[in-house]
Amino acid sequence: MGNTVKSFFLFLILFCRAVVEAQVADPIKWTTETEKISDTEYLLIAKAALDTGWHLYAQQVPDEGPVPTSFIYDDSSGNFRIVGNTQEEEGKIIYDPVFEMEVKYFENSAIFKQKIEVTKELGDILALVEYMVCDDTRCLPPEEEELTFNLTEETIAETSKGSVRAVDSTSPEAEDLGSESRGLITIFFLSFLGGFAALLTPCVFPMIPMTVSFFTKQSKTRASGIKNALLYGLFIIVIYVVLGSVVTAIFGADSLNALSTNVVFNLIFFALLIFFACSFLGAFELVLPSSWATKIDSQTDRGGLIGIFFMALALAIVSFSCTGPIVGTLLVEAASKGGLAPIIGMLGFSLAIALPFALFASFPGWLNSLPKSGGWLNTVKVVLGFLELAFAFKFLSNADLVLQLHLLERETFLAIWIANFGALAFYLFGKITLPHDSPLPHISVGRLGLGLFVLAFVVYMIPGLWGAPLQWISGFPPPTQYSESPYGVGNSKGVAGTSIELPDHAELGPLDLITFKDYEAGMAYAKKVNKPVMLDFTGYACVNCRKMEERVWPEPQIQQILREELVLISLYIDDKKELPKAAQYVSETTGKKIRTIGNKWSDFQIREYRANAQPYYVLVDLEGNKLGEPKAYDPDVESYLAWLQNGVEYYKQGYNTL
Template sequence: MSTLKKVIPVTILLVCLSVFHCFGQIQENPVKWKINIERGSTDTLLVSLKATIKKGWHINSQFKAIHDGPLPTVFDFGKSDQYILAGKVLEPKPLSRTAKEYNNQKLYYFENEATFVQKIVPKTNDSITINAAITYMSCSSTMCLPPDTEEITLKYKPEPVAVRIPYTAPAAESNLFWVFLGGLLGGFLALLTPCVFSMIPLTVSYFTKNGGVKKAILYAASIVVIYVTLGLTITLTLGPDALNALASNGIVNLVFFLIFVVFAISFLGAFEITLPNKWLDKSDKMTDKGGLIGIFFMAFTLALVSFSCTGPIIGSLLVEAAIGGSITGPAIGMFGFALALSIPFMLFAAFPSMLKKLPKSGSWLGQVKVILGFLELALALKFLSTFDLVYKLGFLKRETFIAIWIVIFSMFGLYMLGKLKLDEYETKAKVSISGLLSSIVIFSFVVYLIPGLWGAPLKLVSGFLPPSFYKEWNQNTGNANARVTNDVTEKHAQQCPQNLNCFHDYQKGLAYAKKVHKPIILDFTGWSCVNCRKMEDNVWSDPVVWEKLNNNYVLISLYVDDTSLLPENEQIISPTTGKKIKTAGNKWSDFQTAKFKTNSQPYYVLMDTNENALTKPVAYEPDTKTYVDFLQKGIENFKIPH
């Protein structure tokens, strides 16, 4: 009996050791779960549950279980007052086989790895806690382990920086009034050109004898329809994305420069831009049909005949409206142009006696074209500057740009004084009062430009000139705070607005902000962005704004039109747009679109070092006080992490 008492414990011990040894061969659970949560489309969140399964093992599908066989995988998210479940847990397509051990039933299972996804819809904008349980069986070809349950507790904190705002481009919908106003001004200028002005008495006389005001209104309406259709054609052909891309494309800006130079030379009298005569002949024949069709083609004939004068103006307006990125910009600009062009025909048809007060045609009409030629030439330089900036060629630095403008406007002033004469439009020796006053304004502008050669800000023309840091030489401002104070930002100093310290790489700037425990101002900008330059020259130059940017923030300026090629291993396909990211500009533009749901520039985001928003981002904000309040709010909301 004593021997039996000794044998039984030993036997139990051996059995226990054997069982432990058998399960010890498994070493660890053959299934590892990794849980992740990310934002989905609209307002949903995606909870991803990824199972990594050891070779030789599998887990079962949650939907197609075997009767009296291994249990299916079950996901239990329970109930919560913080979110609701959107449908069932989605699973990938499972493998399948006929299981002889279970009366030839179909077994659906997963090997190696499988990712299950549950969509949820938060009920709150605050942080949420997700509690769930996964119950599953791990099986091999010879055995199944007892059911195991994986408990999940996952906290999600929404990213407040991802504020969804309407798309706005440098000259977007909020600035359509200025697009319309530019078109209106262009239309009035077109009226003063020889091609259009000389047509007014002839056309109005026809209407006073044939139908009067009613036909004149139809004629004016036809003019509006023709030019608005032209604007809509540009929009529908290119689309809003292409219109926005025009502003930052270096090659496109070079083409625009060449077009504007051709327009300017044409206005200066070297040649005329005309349309094929057969177009004019066909339109002229259609006017003989009379009625509404005849009136429409009268207006169409005016558009064709006057193209040598209106073409450069129309082209300039369309280019400016198109590069603004607004889908309605070209149509709105053409509406303003057509409205101004049509007003005299309605007005003089209603009041024929006013025709007697209309100035007679003369050399002054040719002088108007020359004036437009000088302005076109000056404006063309802006597109050449964008081309130079985007590709960092360095041939048109700020001083060079200003010097060329000084020459152009000096020659303009001399022309208005009658000192510069062109073969096409000879001016009289006697200078008119209007010419004298115009020359005073022009030469005053030239004097204003001259200090810019030595670093004056020239705020009046900010946005047209290259950035203040893009210059031949760098002056010492004598401001100790403006100097670079650390080796981390030293290499970037010459490319930072207003002599501020800044980074051009997001991760490096973020790392530095963590090191010095300062909040971040994320500046999405562009070399070709006019409003970015206005903000830098007019708002960031303010002493209060400058002090806050320099001392209280780490500035990260990301240029969305930077053409620097990324290393090949960083050239990827964007999961947001599906386009290949080749350049640094592509990278930052995609980053802005994916994270902040906007692609407007400028766009300013205040963040802490954990990448949480400190306040609502802002775009173009020319009011200095409002911008100071924006910066101050970020400073007040920033908490140094412990």
């Protein structure tokens, strides 16, 4: 009897587990509330409830990361005005194993608040939220949810003015602080290096002996000179930290973070870096109005703390033509991280500038060990200009990737970098001169060594035009599949050395596999060649999809089956291209509006296979019947191979279903 009961409960558990796993994952529920601040101001509150083990991403995430949560409020009627940005809870900043990066997300629940100012009486406000949810092993495709905020009196609760930001009480505060501190340390270190780079420019470096000599001569005692120099360095730090604080106050702690993944922001940043690079290369001088320097310089004779402060301010203004591009780049990059990053960034930058003045004032004898000012300072400036020029195209590439315009594909990007660093190598070898260069009868050993290093880097990049992975600069160029040619410039041969002829509506996918991105076209071709089909539900931003394609599919036996015995149909659920208006519809399964190609394939996956995670592989026959159970993410090569072999064998034996 006991064994019978035990068997019954075991069966019941397995049955329930199978039922649960067969359901479509829908781990998030959205609800809305409104709160009244004043007669004309309200808070629109969107609440997300998450199932255990799932998390929702914040509104700002790193590049090449998950899809951020975003809100669009329908204010087309003109009855209300959006005030500020949508605020969110503190959340968690931890290492995400799916995307392999530090990212901010929410567990259990999340609250988003948007302040509005009502101009006319209204009842409802409509909004659209786009989001992505993941667990530790998989992500669901990006979803859109229509939200309705009711502004009738009986649904509105009074709230104290200014209670816009909520706090996530479930977030371990210590863990958040630890993650944030690691990010701030990185910002500080990079800004510190940027400060040292600025120190070695012709606007700053010559100021060291001049300033130190001033303090040692004007001070009655050595101790007094050291004190004044330390105060001078401290005021330099204060000036730049105040600048970082102003940026944070004006733009907000998180607003520039949202811009960092925005196409317009990337284009503006591209233009800024080009502008800064031209200044460094000598096209023009980037200077503040001379009247500013004159007025500040007149205050330096006042003596005491005020005089020292104005000396530090004079340094910041006079050196702006060299420090401006570096400060501008660091500020925008740091501000894109949100929070205190701009302040910490300016602290690191100014500390690197201030330290030499304080140290050399304390130990004047060290001045004898400094190299003399000369043409090498302008060389540092020009090298920085070439680096700014190279980095500028990364931001242009980001915009192109988001829009999928294919205007700056991998080969084009690499060609630009090869030309840029090739020109830098010729400059270092003295074959190219720029406007502010001094006569160069010979080059130093250090300059020769740097030139050889840059030339070696150029040679290293050249094979990338023919498909080399270029791991040194991984993350800067577009991915290998975002290329003009799958085999590199001027090469149309396959892996085996034979030309690949593509069927109609097909293209080359991972590993040069013939791939269809349209279900109907792929099925038609499968019937023509009489082969079973593998439906590959995937995504452009799907990390686990790339892992399968790069670590499992290349295995010889698996690749042979995919290449010779199956027709591959890859359906991208995050394809943002809009369907024609006539082809848009409301899903019978989810009730959501299907607007894009990605929405269409996601709805197809849910409707036909009751699943919506990627990657998701389904083997089907020519009528669309399954040839076995579908396969999710599985890095086990043997398991995946057995699954493929079984499906192909079922097809050959004439089985349509299990």
